[in-house]
Amino acid sequence: QQQVKQSPQSLIVQKGGISIINCAYENTAFDYFPWYQQFPGKGPALLIAIRPDVSEKKEGRFTISFNKSAKQFSLHIMDSQPGDSATYFCAASYLNNNDMRFGAGTRLTVKP
Amino acid sequence: EAGVAQSPRYKIIEKRQSVAFWCNPISGHATLYWYQQILGQGPKLLIQFQNNGVVDDSQLPKDRFSAERLKGVDSTLKIQPAKLEDSAVYLCASSLVQTGYTIYFGEGSWLTVV
Numbered sequence: 100q101q102q103v104k105q106s107p108q109s110l111i112v113q114k115g116g117i118s119i120i121n122c123a124y125e126n127t128a129f130d131y132f133p134w135y136q137q138f139p140g141k142g143p144a145l146l147i148a149i150r151p152d153v154s155e156k157k158e159g160r161f162t163i164s165f166n167k168s169a170k171q172f173s174l175h176i177m178d179s180q181p182g183d184s185a186t187y188f189c190a191a192s193y194l195n196n197n198d199m200r201f202g203a204g205t206r207l208t209v210k211p
Numbered sequence: 212e213a214g215v216a217q218s219p220r221y222k223i224i225e226k227r228q229s230v231a232f233w234c235n236p237i238s239g240h241a242t243l244y245w246y247q248q249i250l251g252q253g254p255k256l257l258i259q260f261q262n263n264g265v266v267d268d269s270q271l272p273k274d275r276f277s278a279e280r281l282k283g284v285d286s287t288l289k290i291q292p293a294k295l296e297d298s299a300v301y302l303c304a305s306s307l308v309q310t311g312y313t314i315y316f317g318e319g320s321w322l323t324v325v
Contacts, residue, residue, distance in 0.1 A: 103253075105253075135316075140318065141318055141319075142215070142302050142304070142316030142317050142318050142319050143254065143302075143316050144315075144316065145313055145314070145315075188253050188254075190253070198256055198259065198267055199254075199256065199314060201253030201254050201255070202253050203251070203252055203253050204251070204252070204253050
């Protein structure tokens with residue numbers, strides 16, 4: 100079942116620092132790679148996503164870096180804030196359906 | 212715009228009992244999903260509907276789980292009989308179309324089987 104491997108399992112960062120979460124996938128047919136943010140008691144919410152035809156996508160403080168040859172992608176959170184404290188999931192899916200395969204999640208804590 | 216609505220939010224049942232969860236997707240969303248999220252893990256797709264037809268139920272334990280989406284809107288997920296390992300959050304999600312990529316999740320229904 101697990102086709103997306105995510106690390107680290109947990110991450111503690113100081114306010115203003117950079118948070119980096121990594122994911123690796125197995126199936127080269129995947130062509131959509133989103134990151135979801137989940138706060139306690141809430142459902143996951145789409146944060147940012149990338150297609151494999153680009154190597155980087157930036158939205159505000161959030162950047163996805165994508166390495167197609169290595170089958171890896173990562174989320175960078177610049178200037179991390181306490182409000183960013185949440186669990187982050189990477190995922191991958193196919194062009195012709197939304198069967199999303201999720202990583203196991205990274206619990207991020209940003210200390211003030 | 213109203214989000215994906217789910218109920219009940221919390222449920223505690225004994226093993227071998229039955230439980231049902233209800234989901235109302237975002238208005239106009241043709242595709243509806245049920246995911247199971249076990250504590251400490253990422254969500255796992257159980258079943259995907261396109262309107263009122265099943266697109267993918269390959270990971271649904273059909274001996275105890277069933278789901279339906281009557282009239283292509285609301286959906287119900289049922290577990291009967293429940294096992295201890297069914298303790299999880301059951302997330303309903305919807306998207307505008309099957310290949311629309313952006314999936315919107317509800318807040319989930321928390322199930323504890325004792």
